[in-house]
Amino acid sequence: MTVAPLFEARHIHKRFGDQVVLEEINLAFEEGELSGIMGPNGAGKTTCFNVLTGRYKPDRGQVIFAGEPITGLPPRVIAQKGVSRSFQLINLFDEYSALENVLIAVPQVRNRGFNMIRNIEQDTAAIDKAALVLERVGLKGKENEPSDQLSYGDRRALEIAVALATEPRILFLDEPTSGIGIEAMARLAELVQELKRTYTMIIIEHDMKFLFDLADRISVVHWGQVIAEGTPDELRANKWVKSSNLGKLV
Amino acid sequence: MDFILNLLPYIVNGLSLGLLFTLIALGFMLIIGVMELINLAHGSLFALGAYLAMVVISPHVPWLGAFGTWYLGLPIVLRYVLAVVMAPALVAVVGMVLEVCMRPTYGKDPLYGLLLTFGAALVLEEAIRVVWGSAEQMLQVPQNLMGPFMLGGMIYSKYQFFASAFAIVIILLVWLFLERTPYGAIIKAGAHDSEMVRALGINLTRLRLFVFGFGTALAAIAGIIMSPIWGLRPHVGVDAVIPAFLIITLGGVGSFFGAVVAGILVGLAVGITAGFASEWSLLSMYLLLIAVVTVRARGLFGKKSILEA
Amino acid sequence: MAGIGGPIGHWITREMVIAFAVIFSIPFWINAVGLYQYLGVEILIWMIYALGFNLLLGYTGKPSFGHGAYFGIGAYAFGLAQQHVVVNVWIGIGIAILAATLAGAMVAAFISHRRGIYFALMTIAFGQVFWFAAVKWHALTGGEDGLQNIPRPDVFSISLKDNEALFYLAFFFFVLVVIALWRLIHSPFGKVIKAIKQNEMRAGFIGYNVRLFKFMVFTISAGIAGLAGGLFAMAQGSAYPDVMSLHVSGLVVMMTLIGGGFVSFWGPVLGTVIFFLARDILGVLTETWLLWYGLMFIVVVMFKPEGLAGIWQDLTRTRVSKSESVDTSLISSARR
Numbered sequence: 057m058t059v060a061p062l063f064e065a066r067h068i069h070k071r072f073g074d075q076v077v078l079e080e081i082n083l084a085f086e087e088g089e090l091s092g093i094m095g096p097n098g099a100g101k102t103t104c105f106n107v108l109t110g111r112y113k114p115d116r117g118q119v120i121f122a123g124e125p126i127t128g129l130p131p132r133v134i135a136q137k138g139v140s141r142s143f144q145l146i147n148l149f150d151e152y153s154a155l156e157n158v159l160i161a162v163p164q165v166r167n168r169g170f171n172m173i174r175n176i177e178q179d180t181a182a183i184d185k186a187a188l189v190l191e192r193v194g195l196k197g198k199e200n201e202p203s204d205q206l207s208y209g210d211r212r213a214l215e216i217a218v219a220l221a222t223e224p225r226i227l228f229l230d231e232p233t234s235g236i237g238i239e240a241m242a243r244l245a246e247l248v249q250e251l252k253r254t255y256t257m258i259i260i261e262h263d264m265k266f267l268f269d270l271a272d273r274i275s276v277v278h279w280g281q282v283i284a285e286g287t288p289d290e291l292r293a294n295k296w297v298k299s300s301n302l303g304k305l306v
Numbered sequence: 307m308d309f310i311l312n313l314l315p316y317i318v319n320g321l322s323l324g325l326l327f328t329l330i331a332l333g334f335m336l337i338i339g340v341m342e343l344i345n346l347a348h349g350s351l352f353a354l355g356a357y358l359a360m361v362v363i364s365p366h367v368p369w370l371g372a373f374g375t376w377y378l379g380l381p382i383v384l385r386y387v388l389a390v391v392m393a394p395a396l397v398a399v400v401g402m403v404l405e406v407c408m409r410p411t412y413g414k415d416p417l418y419g420l421l422l423t424f425g426a427a428l429v430l431e432e433a434i435r436v437v438w439g440s441a442e443q444m445l446q447v448p449q450n451l452m453g454p455f456m457l458g459g460m461i462y463s464k465y466q467f468f469a470s471a472f473a474i475v476i477i478l479l480v481w482l483f484l485e486r487t488p489y490g491a492i493i494k495a496g497a498h499d500s501e502m503v504r505a506l507g508i509n510l511t512r513l514r515l516f517v518f519g520f521g522t523a524l525a526a527i528a529g530i531i532m533s534p535i536w537g538l539r540p541h542v543g544v545d546a547v548i549p550a551f552l553i554i555t556l557g558g559v560g561s562f563f564g565a566v567v568a569g570i571l572v573g574l575a576v577g578i579t580a581g582f583a584s585e586w587s588l589l590s591m592y593l594l595l596i597a598v599v600t601v602r603a604r605g606l607f608g609k610k611s612i613l614e615a
Numbered sequence: 616m617a618g619i620g621g622p623i624g625h626w627i628t629r630e631m632v633i634a635f636a637v638i639f640s641i642p643f644w645i646n647a648v649g650l651y652q653y654l655g656v657e658i659l660i661w662m663i664y665a666l667g668f669n670l671l672l673g674y675t676g677k678p679s680f681g682h683g684a685y686f687g688i689g690a691y692a693f694g695l696a697q698q699h700v701v702v703n704v705w706i707g708i709g710i711a712i713l714a715a716t717l718a719g720a721m722v723a724a725f726i727s728h729r730r731g732i733y734f735a736l737m738t739i740a741f742g743q744v745f746w747f748a749a750v751k752w753h754a755l756t757g758g759e760d761g762l763q764n765i766p767r768p769d770v771f772s773i774s775l776k777d778n779e780a781l782f783y784l785a786f787f788f789f790v791l792v793v794i795a796l797w798r799l800i801h802s803p804f805g806k807v808i809k810a811i812k813q814n815e816m817r818a819g820f821i822g823y824n825v826r827l828f829k830f831m832v833f834t835i836s837a838g839i840a841g842l843a844g845g846l847f848a849m850a851q852g853s854a855y856p857d858v859m860s861l862h863v864s865g866l867v868v869m870m871t872l873i874g875g876g877f878v879s880f881w882g883p884v885l886g887t888v889i890f891f892l893a894r895d896i897l898g899v900l901t902e903t904w905l906l907w908y909g910l911m912f913i914v915v916v917m918f919k920p921e922g923l924a925g926i927w928q929d930l931t932r933t934r935v936s937k938s939e940s941v942d943t944s945l946i947s948s949a950r951r
Contacts, residue, residue: 149809150814429906596741
């Protein structure tokens with residue numbers, strides 16, 4: 057008996073002005089898997105990502121999450137349904153400490169957003185949760201650091217932590233390796249490996265090696281279309297991948 | 307048909323107002339273009355221009371002594387022309403000082419820049435109040451520009467036509483400057499892409515300074531021409547900034563043609579409202595702003611602008 | 616302020632108690648320093664106004680340049696209530712708050728979700744519209760002269776004709792507002808609006824209804840302005856359009872920022888005191904005091920937008936050692 061994919065994109069078309077950026081995109085992501093989206097810059101993978109996570113509305117097509125259409129819903133509604141994403145350009149609350157950044161995202165706080173009376177600084181349940189998330193991404197001990205004073209690698213980790221803190225059903229990571237060095241990269245790979253065990257993840261990435269090592273399935277987006285799809289092994293054997301620059305790296 | 311005829315003076319009124327609004331808006335727009343900055347003090351500089359012109363035309367200052375008496379004896383046309391040249395120049399200086407004051411806020415949250423120009427607007431208004439008082443003042447204008455004249459059975463104001471003509475000339479000059487001179491080209495380029503301009507080796511700091519001065523000088527000119535129509539009191543500054551903003555919201559930032567069209571539309575709206583309920587004409591501007599922003603914050607021609615930062 | 620803060624219970628902090636004690640004592644020594652009782656009342660009223668205003672400016676990062684409208688509506692509402700409903704403080708103040716809150720909600724529906732300059736200009740536009748209405752709607756507002764002869768009703772049979780007595784009524788409301796706002800700031804709601812100020816987009820992507828939060832903040836802030844306005848009408852005995860003018864709306868902006876509203880809960884309180892001292896002490900020396908005050912505002916925005924409280928924090932931060940434990944950390948990093 058086959059289970060329906062957790063997250064699907066069907067017949068997505070998107071244009072900006074005259075330019076068609078996405079054409080007949082069909083994707084399906086299974087629960088429990090780490091799916092990758094890769095492709096050259098400007099090929100549409102970022103737009104695709106933004107459509108999937110609700111930042112843009114597609115001109116045609118549907119986005120379906122857990123059997124429910126979420127096309128065109130505002131990002132906050134999609135987030136409340138259990139879809140969470142991190143950003144390529146670090147997108148944190150710069151005046152907050154690392155802990156506060158995560159705290160604002162944990163369900164204990166998120167579900168009580170309109171509560172004007174509860175004293176959040178005494179809310180040990182929420183604070184502990186947040187501290188736990190920080191520990192998971194490797195930021196233990198840095199809870200009280202102002203987030204704008206953390207190292208870039210730490211900020212990258214925090215960026216993911218915030219997305220993680222919402223306890224999502226599905227986690228989208230937008231180019232998580234952007235700008236980080238080799239050491240942080242290894243740390244990140246470890247983190248992703250560990251997160252794989254609990255979360256369904258979709259990662260858009262530029263770094264082929266990173267993606268090929270971690271993903272269960274990868275979709276290649278080029279010229280606004282999905283031109284290849286499969287497991288990393290299948291893709292290595294794919295003619296197109298082999299003949300392109302991508303093939304040489306993996 | 308009668309209805310239209312009765313409305314005609316107000317339509318004409320509206321057209322000339324519209325041209326003057328366009329003048330205010332142009333200066334406003336140039337500054338936004340090159341620096342992505344909304345200058346809330348633009349209106350106060352508009353007012354300052356008029357007040358300074360008033361002083362140049364009729365400086366009743368005791369310490370000028372004999373020179374003063376001689377000066378006041380000069381034909382008013384001469385003094386008026388002098389005012390139209392000197393006052394905007396002085397305002398440009400003030401504008402440039404303001405730009406320098408803005409510099410610590412560049413790169414920070416735009417909120418600070420906004421607060422600063424707001425503070426500047428209040429300070430300028432207060433300065434005007436301190437120097438010239440809150441009472442209504444009058445800007446002396448050459449006699450032959452004043453008074454009514456008849457055209458097609460309707461009475462019009464001579465000054466209106468002068469004001470409109472003057473505004474058209476200035477608008478054309480600005481257009482020529484932007485389109486036909488190299489410096490104008492730089493400003494347009496800077497409006498498009500300040501990074502690129504810097505990469506081309508152009509001194510962005512000096513460009514900004516110049517544009518600020520130029521833009522505020524335009525506001526001052528508009529202020530001088532408008533003061534016989536709108537009156538001269540410290541509060542007039544606020545009323546000037548609203549049409550400017552309304553125009554760029556309607557016409558889109560960076561569209562010269564859009565600014566002119568929008569300017570005329572706004573002027574017509576205000577002018578015609580004055581025909582029905584003169585007390586409401588100023589208020590109509592505010593209501594129009596609320597309506598326009600509510601319905602379409604991106605303007606008739608516009609794409610998403612930096613104003614939404 | 617760093618160093619002397621710290622909760623006593625969940626609602627009241629040490630700083631609050633000190634502030635309350637100091638302010639409570641004002642009527643006892645204000646005459647001795649050459650000032651006058653009514654000044655104390657004025658300062659309290661504007662403190663309430665500024666504290667509510669700072670919820671919008673300092674915490675959510677939205678500059679309202681037309682907030683005088685809600686202050687004025689509160690004043691008019693109070694006056695009208697006394698004249699047409701019943702002569703009673705609580706009902707009057709209640710109506711003032713209600714009217715201002717409704718007006719605020721109405722405006723917020725139009726603008727609270729707008730950003731940057733659009734927001735700012737709309738606040739000016741609405742402020743001007745309300746001001747215009749106050750001036751023109753003779754029948755309701757008394758036009759340019761405003762409402763006159765607004766009485767000061769007795770409270771529990773205590774007469775408020777004496778400014779000292781009025782001071783303590785205002786003080787009562789001040790305490791309520793301070794405690795309520797402090798609580799709000801440290802609640803999830805407060806955390807969210809601070810997050811919205813820092814990164815609206817991300818807040819949305821985490822799942823918050825940013826628009827609704829901004830709407831609520833604006834409305835609450837308008838309601839508090841209305842409370843202050845009602846007290847003002849009671850103190851002055853009149854309500855007039857000038858408080859809704861751009862000029863006067865600008866005062867609360869300047870007070871709040873100079874005091875340090877961006878970084879401190881007490882910033883607006885500090886800023887209000889400074890403003891009135893400038894008015895009454897500098898004002899005696901020169902008619903141009905407001906000009907200097909405005910220039911000071913500009914200088915502060917240019918070089919130290921964190922204001923006086925920010926300067927104080929810089930000075931005391933170096934002396935206080937950072938706490939490492941997670942539990943108390945939120946207080947030191949929150950800074951307010």
